[in-house]
Amino acid sequence: MPIACLYFASTGESALPRPLPARALCALALLATLHAFAEPALNVQTSWIGNTFGFGDGSWTQINITALAVAPDGKVYTNAPWDESGAETSVYQNGKMLGFAGGTHGWGQSGGNAIAVNGRYAYVAVGVGNEKGHLVGQGVWPDKGRQWYGISRRQIGDTTRVAAFQPAVNNLDPHAKAAAGFQLVNDVPTGMRGDINGLAASDTTLYASNTSQNRIEVYDAESMQRKSQWSVSAPGRIARAGDGTLWVLTDTRGARPQAAHFAADGQRLKDDLPLPADSVAVDVAVDSQGRVLIADNGPRQQVLFFAKRDGxxxxxxxxxxxxxxxxxxxxxPGPQRFNGLTGVGVDARGNVYVATNGVGPRFEPTGAGLGATLESYAPDGRRLWQVEGLLFVDGAWMDPARPDSVYTGNKRFELDLSKPAGQQWKYAGFLTNRFRYPDDPVFNTDQWPGLPIARQLKGRTFLFLTDMYADHLKIYRFDGGREGETATPSGFIAGRERAVLKVPNAPKGGDWIWRDANGNGSFDADEFTPNTTGTHLAGGWGWWVDTRGDIWRARDSKGINRFHFGGLDAKGNPIYSYADMTAYPVPPPFSEVKRAIYDPQTDSMYVTGYTPEAPFDRGFWKEVGRVLVRYDEWSSGNPVVRYTLPLPWDTRAKPVSTLIGLTVEGRYVFAVEPVGTVHVYDKNTGTAVGAMQPGPEVGRASGWVDVPNGISASRRNDGEYLVFVEEDARGKVLMYRWKPTANTSASRFSTHTLPRHRRNA
Incomplete structure (x- = not known):
């Protein structure tokens, strides 16, 4: 029997549905089933926000840059521990991405935090693991329980080509060929750090900062044989001056790195740089005039120039x-308004290159920063060009208070839809201020800000952020008059303890609510309210904030919780409490609920999940489920089932065809597959309208949407819909533009099917 034809027995509990006539439900289910895999392609334009390049020509700006090296001709070589599509080591020039090295991502490979070039080679700090012992090969991967850190040598003219300096153990194995150009520096137990955090090269000599071993190691640039070493306290970045001396950042594990001067043989010279007391030196370079440049990631956020005067x-x-x-x-943002400096370099003409990532160097295995930028400045300070890769594991939501304004997890963008695809966005605001609000949970709960829902409550705008695993909900307020673009930490609903262990002053056990009662944006000890209801509320994938400010959470087999919006307190924070919460049981026909989206205007609830007839598959644990039900009169205590809709579900397809997120806007339900295909349904009937897929503007490609709230939609005044989809593969958010025509309606058993497109291709 079709799911929609089931009658639901009353259990006597609140908010259980009463059925529509079976004949009507069966008809709706039949329509949905017939259209599930035969939806027409909708006429959409694909655009994007957050990245200079959209991948239409195969280019994108990497999501993080933690190190750079600049060749005399202005080519910039970058490195970072992680880029989702493998561009950890990339090459840029004159505002263009020229390509990426590859071999620094997957199969145990990772990037790193240092890079250097000479006339023949690029030397790249990398890591090599064994995927928990699954990769085995003598000389290719470390033994189980071990991790390697070292240097990959590449051809300067084509960094995809490994420059071997030792025999390959197997010439037919590409990984063995890569190992022939890998210099092992540290072999450490898994979980220990052994990064190379500084590199500098001449045509004859390579210098490497072995930070964990407190030494500089010196290699022959051609044979890669170690020639010598000398002791330095926690050395970091290295710059080679024209006279052959070296500038080295020292004591980099502390709060105040220093800049020391060494002769080529390691003798320390007596002219260290007089760094300002508040500086945090993260990189060093030397220009053709002999000036020493320091990238200062302290409160100054500047590049400091030091020149020799009177000795x-x-x-x-x-x-x-x-x-x-x-x-x-x-x-x-703007020219010379740096944000989280990570690298500085200079070319033969004196042009300066600055890399930032929103926070500064991070040394976690996959620390992705908060948005990468690479900028070039002429000697007179004019910005020559810039590339940006600003988003990772991020979504977008229209600003409810301003037209053409869009929030992401910790940024704001402005739209100009009159421009061509990919040029319709402008970076307008960075929302996180680590100097003013160091307790911001962005820095202590997860590496990424979270997926946004923006709501206007009592005339004020608030940003609600779910994390990648839907464990907790962060709440931010705005006060543009005093704080500019900054989002002030305002509230927090915690889930499991492990995810919030580093939140300052948090009660043990997780499962608490924090509100910024004194308005200082800090997590003060007396501002936490533990859950004392007796029911543990952690767990579940479905967060939703409705237009009236109520927070809903779908909690798998434990039903749905609703935190009622209690107004604003004296400091302008939204009030939520365990005492003002409603718990709803799992509504029939579900056995597990994964998403619950409530529309106060129609008193309708859209629930997705699994049923006994369409059960949960533990291999697909983030998905919305296999069934969608719309309930009307939800608040009556006896809601009506309007329709039941079987959802796309083919786990044997390549790529897999399931749904990972959904939203409701205007006349439609929008639901997205893990590879970016968006299915559109009429919200009043549940019938299929059509589907959207990434277009040629983005190379017909999308990364894996692997977050629970990775789609949003907004209906504009002219009837056009903007649909935003997380696209973490290449540092952006997809933006589909769709304007239904006068004859747009549910599909009429169309046999037109959409082609499958590439995932991370």
């Missing part, structure tokens, strides 16, 4: 507004 080095000039993006209108 000693002195700070002579700077590049960048003092305070960076946090000066003036806090969070407003």
């Amino acid at each position: 000693a080095y002195a700070l002579t000039s700077t590049l960048g507004e003092r305070g960076g993006i946090f000066s003036g209108v806090a969070g407003k």
Whole structure:
């Protein structure tokens, strides 16, 4: 019997549905079933936000840059521990991505935090693992329980080509060929750090900072044989001056790295840089004039220039507004408004190159920062070009208070839809201020800000962020008059203990609510309310904030919880409490609920999940489920089932065809597959309208949507819909533009099917 034809027996509990006539339900189910895999392709334009390049030509800006090296001709070589599509080591010039090295992602490979070039080679700090012992090969991967850190040598003209310096153990194995150009530096137990955090090269000599071993190691640049070493306290970045001496950042594990000067043989010279007391030096370079450049990731957010005067080095000039993006209108991006400096370099013409990632160097295995930028400045300070890769594991949501304004997890963008695809966005605001609000949970709960829902409550805008695993909900308020673009931590609903262990002053056990009662944006000990209801509320994948401010959470087999919006407190924070919460049982026909989207305007609830006839598959644990039901009169205590809709579910397809997220907007339900295909249903009947897929503007490709809230939609005044989909493969959010025509309706048994497209192709 079709799912929609089932009658639901009353259990006497609140909010259980009463059925529509069986004949009507069966008809709706039949329509949905017939259309599930035969939806017409909708006429959409594919655009995107957050990345300079959309992959239409195969280019994208990587999501993180933690190190750079600049060749005399202005080519910039970058490195980072992680880019979702393998561009950890990339090459840029004149605002274009020229390509990426590859071999730094997957099969145990990872990027790193240092890179250097000479006339023949690029030397790249990398890591090599064994995928928990699954990769086995003598000399190719470390033994089980071990991790390698070292240097991959590549051809300078084509970094995809490994420059071997030792025989390959197997010439037919590409991984063995890569190992022939890998210099092992540290072999450590899994979980220990052994990164190479600084590299510098001449045509004859390579210098490497072995940070964990407190030494500089010196290699022959051609044979890669170690020639010598000398002791330095936690060395980091290295820059080679024109006279052959070396500048090395030391004591990099502490709060105040220093910049020391060494002769080529390791003898320490007596002219260290007089760094300002508040500086946090993260990179060093030397220009053709002999000036030493320091990338300062402290409160100044500047590049500092030191020149020798009367036999000693002195700070002579700077590049960048003092305070960076946090000066003036806090969070407003622009030329010389740096944000989280990670690298600095200079070419033969004196042009300066600056890399930032929103927070500064991070040394976690996959620390992705908060948005990568690479900028070039002329000697007079004019910005020559910029590339941006600003988003990772992120979604987008229209600003309810401003037209053409869009929030992501910790950024704001402005739209101009009159421009061509990919040029319709402008980076307008960075929402996180680590200097003013160091307790911001962005820095202590997960590596990424989270998926946004923006709501206007009592005339004020609030941003609600779910994390990648739907464990907790973060709440932010805005006060543009005092804070600029900054989002102030305002509230937090915690889930499991492990995810919130680093939240300052948090009660043990997780499962608590925090509200910024004194308005200082800090997690003060007296601002936490533990859950004392007796029912543990952690767990579940479905967070939703409705237009009236109520928070809903679908909790698998434990039903649905509703936190009622209790207004604003004296500091402008939204009030939520365990005492003002309603628990709803799992509504028939479900055995597990994965998403619950409530529409206060129609008192309708859209629930997705699994039923006994369409059961949960543990191999697909983030999905919305296999069935959607719309309930009307939800608040009556006796809701009506309007329709039941079987959802796409083919786990044997390549790529898999399931649904990972959904939203309701205007006349439609929008649901997205893990590879970016969006299915559109009429929200009043449940019948299929059509589907959207990535177009040629983005290479007909999408990364894996693997977050529970990775889609949103907004209906514009002219009837056009903007549909945003997380696309974490290449540092952006997809934006589908769709305007239903006057004759747009549910599909009429069309046999037109959409082609499958590539995943991370």
